[in-house]
Amino acid sequence: MAQKLLLRLFQSVPLKHLSVPLRSPPSSLLSRVSALSCHTVLCRSLPTTAARAAATRTFSTTQVFRDTFNVQDGDDFQDRVLKSQKPVVVDFHAQWCGPCKILGPRLEKMVAKQKGRVLMAKVDIDDHTDLALEYEVSAVPTVLALKNGSVVDKFVGIKDEDQLEAFLKKLVGP
Known part of the structure; x- marks a missing residue:
């Protein structure tokens, strides 16, 4: 239930408020998040796969x-x-x-x-x-x-x- 509420909250915020200009992330950060995948609209709008991975964290289930x-x-x-x-x-x-x-x-x-x-x-x-x-x-x-x-x-x-x-x-x- 809490996950649904959180997801609804994120979906209700306009994309321009979520977008943050990204500089090239440090390579140490990229290596830590390389296993993450990106499925949100925010991530798809980012320029590179590395920037996408550095900018987001996926929701996953056990x-x-x-x-x-x-x-x-x-x-x-x-x-x-x-x-x-x-x-x-x-x-x-x-x-x-x-x-x-x-x-x-x-x-x-x-x-x-x-x-x-x-x-x-x-x-x-x-x-x-x-x-x-x-x-x-x-x-x-x-x-x-x-x-x-x-x-x-x-x-x-x-x-x-x-x-x-x-x-x-x-x-x-x-």
């Missing part, structure tokens, strides 16, 4: 966030979960649910440890009641394991890390 996504609607669920080539863990949760707030980060951490072998979809039952009804979610948190579009395992309630690891190993395999 592995947790690349393997985890929020389901936007039914079509998104169809495309990203049911048609996924990888196994998907679906976390049905609610904002008002205390155990969901504990399980969610714990489950994200365990999915990240799988290093891309499994994905995690988060479904807010208040926003997507149709999906909750379709998958017979009667309590939250409910976690489903889907492989090739079919439910292969399920649990309801909070679990510790060892139980989550066993759940994921059963889904992914050895």
Whole structure:
């Protein structure tokens, strides 16, 4: 949420206020930032790749966030979960649910440890009641394991890390 607000703040500032004339940056700075890439409008307007790298810092996400996504609607669920080539863990949760707030980060951490072998979809039952009804979610948190579009395992309630690891190993395999 904070990242979205910060991004909106940057997008609302006119480009002329963000642009700063650059002189040739020191070579030590260039060597430190050479691994960075540039994707913003500000960076594309700068003259050289070296100046771009020296002028900006990219927003990046951790592995947790690349393997985890929020389901936007039914079509998104169809495309990203049911048609996924990888196994998907679906976390049905609610904002008002205390155990969901504990399980969610714990489950994200365990999915990240799988290093891309499994994905995690988060479904807010208040926003997507149709999906909750379709998958017979009667309590939250409910976690489903889907492989090739079919439910292969399920649990309801909070679990510790060892139980989550066993759940994921059963889904992914050895």
